[in-house]
Amino acid sequence: xxxxxxxxxxxxxxxxxxxxxxxxxxxxxxxxxxxxxxxxxxxxxxxxxxxxxxxxxxxxxxxxxxxxxxxxxxxxxxxxxxxxxxxxxxxxxxxxxxxxxxxxxxxxxxxxxxxxxxxxxxxxxxxxxxxxxxxxxxxxxxxxxxxxxxxxxxxxxxxxxxxxxxxxxxxxxxxxxxxxxxxxxxxxxxxxxxxxxxxxxxxxxxxxxxxxxxxxxxxxxxxxxxxxxxxxxxxxxxxxxxxxxxxxxxxxxxxxxxxxxxxxxxxxxxxxxxxxxxxxxxxxxxxxxxxxxxxxxxxxxxxxxxxxxxxxxxxxxxxxxxxxxxxxxxxxxxxxxxxxxxxxxxxxxxxxxxxxxxxxxxxxxxxxxxxxxxxxxxxxxx
Numbered sequence: 360x361x362x363x364x365x366x367x368x369x370x371x372x373x374x375x376x377x378x379x380x381x382x383x384x385x386x387x388x389x390x391x392x393x394x395x396x397x398x399x400x401x402x403x404x405x406x407x408x409x410x411x412x413x414x415x416x417x418x419x420x421x422x423x424x425x426x427x428x429x430x431x432x433x434x435x436x437x438x439x440x441x442x443x444x445x446x447x448x449x450x451x452x453x454x455x456x457x458x459x460x461x462x463x464x465x466x467x468x469x470x471x472x473x474x475x476x477x478x479x480x481x482x483x484x485x486x487x488x489x490x491x492x493x494x495x496x497x498x499x500x501x502x503x504x505x506x507x508x509x510x511x512x513x514x515x516x517x518x519x520x521x522x523x524x525x526x527x528x529x530x531x532x533x534x535x536x537x538x539x540x541x542x543x544x545x546x547x548x549x550x551x552x553x554x555x556x557x558x559x560x561x562x563x564x565x566x567x568x569x570x571x572x573x574x575x576x577x578x579x580x581x582x583x584x585x586x587x588x589x590x591x592x593x594x595x596x597x598x599x600x601x602x603x604x605x606x607x608x609x610x611x612x613x614x615x616x617x618x619x620x621x622x623x624x625x626x627x628x629x630x631x632x633x634x635x636x637x638x639x640x641x642x643x644x645x646x647x648x649x650x651x652x653x654x655x656x657x658x659x660x661x662x663x664x665x666x667x668x669x670x671x672x673x674x675x676x677x678x679x680x681x682x683x684x685x686x687x688x689x690x691x692x693x694x695x696x697x698x699x700x701x702x703x704x705x706x707x708x709x710x711x712x713x714x715x716x717x718x719x720x721x722x723x724x725x726x727x728x729x730x731x732x733x734x735x736x737x738x739x740x741x
Contacts, residue, residue: 360390360391360428360429360708360709360710361390361391361392361393361426361427361428361429362377362385362390362391362392362393362427362428362429362430362431362701363392363393363394363395363417363423363424363427363429363430363431364376364377364382364392364393364394364395364398364430364431364432365395365398365420365423365424365430365432365446366395366396366397366398366420367398367432367433367434368437368439368440368446369434369435369437371679371680371683372433372434372680372683373401373402373683373684373686374402374433374682374683374686374689374690374693375398375399375401375402375404375433375686375690375694376431376432376433376457376458376690376693376694376697377392377394377431377694377697377698378399378404378690378691378694379399379404379408379409379411379412379414380412381694381695381698382394382409382412382413382414383412383413384698385698386412386413386414387413388705388708389708390708391415392409392412392413392414392415393414393415393416393417393423393427394406394409394414394415394416394417394423395416395417395419395420395423396416396417396418399690401686402686402687402689402690403686403687404690419442420439420441420446420449421442421444421449424449424450424451425451426451427450427451427454428451428454428455428710429454429455429456429457429701429710430450430455430456430457430458431457431458431697431701432456432457432458432459433458433459433690433693434458434459434461435458435459435460435461435465435468436450436456436458436468445471447468447471447472447475447477448475450475450477452475452476452477453476453478454477454478455477455479455480455704455710455712456472456477456478456479456480457479457480457482457697457700457701458482458697459481459482459483459496460472460479460481460482460483460484460724461481461483462481462484462724462732462735462738463483463484463626463627463734463735463738464627464655466735466738466739467739469724469725469730469732469735469739470730470739472724472725473725473728473729473730474728476727476728477725478712478723478725478726478727479723479724479725479726480700480719480722480723480724481722481724481732482494482497482693482696482697482700482722483496483497483626484721484722484724484732484734485497485700485718485721485722486717486718486721486722488717488718490718491718493695493696493699494696494697494699494700494703494718495696496692496693496696496697497542498542499689499692499693499695499696500682500689500692500693501541501542501543501546501682502542502543502546503546503681503682503685503689503692504543504546504651504681504685505542505543505544505545505546505547505548505549505550505622505651506546506547506549506550506685507678507681507682507684507685508543508547508620508622508649508651508678508681509535509546509547509550509551509554509620510550511649511676511678512535512551512618512620512647512649512676513551513554515647515649515674515676516533516617516618516647517645518533518617518645519532519533519555520532520533520535520551520554520555520556521554521555521556522555531557532555532556532557533556533557533617533618534556534557534559534615534616534617534618535551535556535557535558535559535616535617535618535619535620536558536559536560536561536579536612536613536615536616536618536619536620537551537558537559537560537561537576537619537620537621537622538560538561538562538609538619538620538621538622538623538633538634538658539561539562539621539622539623539624539651539652539658540560540561540562540564540567540570540571540578540622541562541567541622543622543651544560544562544620544622545570545571545574547620547622547651548560548571548574548576549574551618551620552574552575552576556618558574558575558576558577559576559577559578559579559612559616560576560577560578560579561578561579561581561608561609561612562578563581563601563605563623565580568580579609579612581604581605581608582604602631605633606633606635609633609634609638610637610638610641613634613638613641613642614638614641614642616642616646617643617646617647618646618647618648618649619634619642619646619647619648619649619659620648620649620651621633621634621648621649621650621651621652621658621659622651622652622658623652623658624652624655627734627738629655629656630652630653630656630657630658631658632657632658632659632660633658633659634648634650634658634659634660635660636660636661636670636671639659639660639661639670639671639673639675640671642671642673643672644671644672644673645672645673645674646672646673646674647673647674647676648662648673648674648675648676649676649678650662650675650676650677650678651678651681653665653677653678653679654679654680657677659675659677661675662675662676662677663677664677664679665677665678665679700718700722703716703718703719704719714726
């Protein structure tokens with residue numbers, strides 16, 4: 360069985376789907392592993408490290424895909440400008456593709472995969488159950504993103520994070536307010552706390568209170584009058600009345616903060632607007648906002664993907680692909696996630712995909728020329 364790892368061609372994507380030590384384990388298990396040249400260079404894994412692990416190096420994407428049985432990627436397939444072909448069109452019919460397909464954001468890619476008879480699995484639809492924890496790439500990458508967001512905030516701020524006692528007087532700690540206490544938010548809280556900041560956090564899921572407080576932050580509790588937790592522990596959209604209560608509670612904490620980090624996202628939907636222009640206007644000049652949901656429409660009024668916007672004396676930063684900026688470690692974590700899922704499909708050295716398994720079934724998008732993922736089908740029918 361030939362397992363291939365192409366170079367990611369989405370701009371600024373530095374991660375790779377498989378690192379050398381993970382490749383070595385697959386090779387030891389009897390599989391052929393091929394890597395496109397320079398696929399790991401941006402994340403600190405040169406071709407030499409892969410050849411030392413026993414992998415073959417392909418000079419072009421077309422050479423790599425030839426005869427491939429399994430294709431491991433980070434981001435969704437896109438047009439390969441140098442080959443003048445879409446990556447999917449270079450994949451052999453019947454091959455298995457595993458990556459972040461992001462079908463809830465762009466379900467149209469499923470049509471092309473089905474047309475080319477690619478059996479595809481999306482890392483962002485792996486069910487969040489205890490048995491799938493080692494495959495939970497959303498969590499591993501979100502953890503890195505939360506850490507990086509706090510570091511960006513500290514670098515951008517004109518204030519010290521910790522309290523300092525100096526000959527020139529005592530400097531109070533920075534006030535950091537984090538909206539959304541999922542994996543990314545919790546890591547941002549932990550990082551800001553390690554840096555010495557005074558941290559508050561809000562999440563519409565009341566169950567997040569214990570996790571926030573365990574990290575030494577204060578939880579801002581609001582009675583929304585309804586449950587805000589969806590299946591799998593995700594947040595869900597709430598009613599307009601609940602949104603109004605949330606807005607009123609969040610406003611005063613945003614206004615008092617030196618730094619606000621927003622992390623709230625709803626899978627498959629536009630990110631909720633949580634920090635409005637009137638809130639930004641009430642913040643102190645020189646304050647910082649990091650909108651981690653900017654690529655999904657943004658939690659913050661006026662935020663723009665990949666840009667820094669100044670509004671009412673406040674710096675609003677919209678960082679994109681934060682996990683990609685931590686590519687050495689995020690590639691390592693992702694490789695563990697993706698090989699854990701792949702191992703679930705292997706029996707006695709061969710592909711043996713059991714669609715009765717709830718993990719396999721839950722993250723399979725296309726198979727035998729058909730779209731089999733129910734939510735993707737529903738989105739395409741709209």
